[in-house]
Structure formats: C-alpha cells, structure tokens
Amino acid sequence: MTETSLPFEPALTVFMLVKTSPEWLGFSVDRRFELLAEQFTPILKKHAAGIALRFFDVEFYATRVTDVWMWDAKDHHAYELLVEDLRETAFWDRYFDIVEILPGVENAYARNYDRPAINA
Template sequence: MNENTILSAVLPEHEDDPETLHIFMLVKSTRHWLDLATADRTAFLKEELLPLLVKRPEVTMRYFDAEAFSARATDVLFWETKDISAWQWICDHLRETKFWDYYFEVLEILPSLEGNYLAAGR
C-alpha cells in the first residue's frame, strides 16, 4: 500500500467479530428470467428463495442489480453468515430450485472476510 491508498472503515456490526463470512455471488440472468412478468419473478422469490432464508436465519442476503454496469454479471447477491454449514445448506437447496442454472447462471462465488486488520492500523 502507498500513501494514496484509502482504507474503508469496517462496518460497525463487524468491528468485534471479524469472522463474519461475506459471500459475493455473481450471477447472469437467463432468458427464462427475463421473459417472466414482474409478478411471476416476485412470486418465485417469495415462494422459493425466501423460505430458504427463513429456514436458515444464520444467513442473510442482499440483492444488487448490476446489468447497467456489467456485460458479464447482471446481478450480485451479497450473503453474510458466521456459519459456513448454513451457507453450504443454502447453496445445496438453491441448486434444487429453478434459481440455479435456469433463471440464473451462477458465474462466481467469492467468499471473503472483511479486512479488519487494515482499519485497525489507522
């Protein structure tokens, strides 16, 4: 790092727990998804995705639309958990839905830990 490097602060909810796993899932929507009406997309998410998160509350998810900025990934799902087995359960069950490889092509899964040690050296 040089003097021009800007370090971002650690999110307050992770200051005392650097072991929270942050998982970036880059996906590309398929024609199947794009051809669905908005109401059908919403219904799919409520009926298929939401119940998985209810069963594994140790895992949270946020959804980001990236299609205006990337030709590769149209969306980024940001998952957080402290329980890697809960994350694995989510992935296993996502594969059993139309989410995986029907409505979305999963391009990359990038697990990461927030760089607490960087902020600590300020």
C-alpha cells in the first residue's frame, strides 16, 4: 500500500478520460470557474468522505482527450454515487465528453500474491 493524505484508504482508483466540448471552450475562463463552483464543487464536497479528485491536463500532448480526472474512492459504492450525481449535470457528456473510464486497484498484483509493491 502507498501512503496517502486522504481521509480513507482507496479501494479503487478510476481514471476518467474526458474531452472538453466546444460549448465549454466557448465560455470565458471566469464563466468556467463559476460553473465549476456552482455545479461541480458541491458534488465534490458532498462525496468528500469517500471520494477524492485530481485533475490532469493532457491537451498539450494528446488529441483524443484533453483531461484526465483521477478519482480515488473509498469503495465502489462511493464511486457509483458520485457518478450518479455527475450524470445529472452538464459536466457529464455536455461540457465534457466522457471518452473512457479506466478503473484500477493500486498494487493489486502485489497484494494478490502477498508480495511487496514495486515503487520508485
């Protein structure tokens, strides 16, 4: 297991590969941050006990996706509840196209074989 500053030990990490829509890019930067504060941040706060998010910008290096949203989840149900809330907003497949969802378990190979994780 890795050390974490999260209030929980993640059982699941999900990499959401997303692409900004022309509608999102048509908003001013100020308006984008207003929309994040109005619609996205309340969902993050609601699920903070079981979910943590990190944003990665990849548009500098990729064309299929512009961002990666990395979600650490306390358990599968916490992640499922988060997605249910996100799907009720314009952030899901309107402002951002959800291109691919890649769930994973950190160091599962090592735990499954009762071995130490390989880390740099």
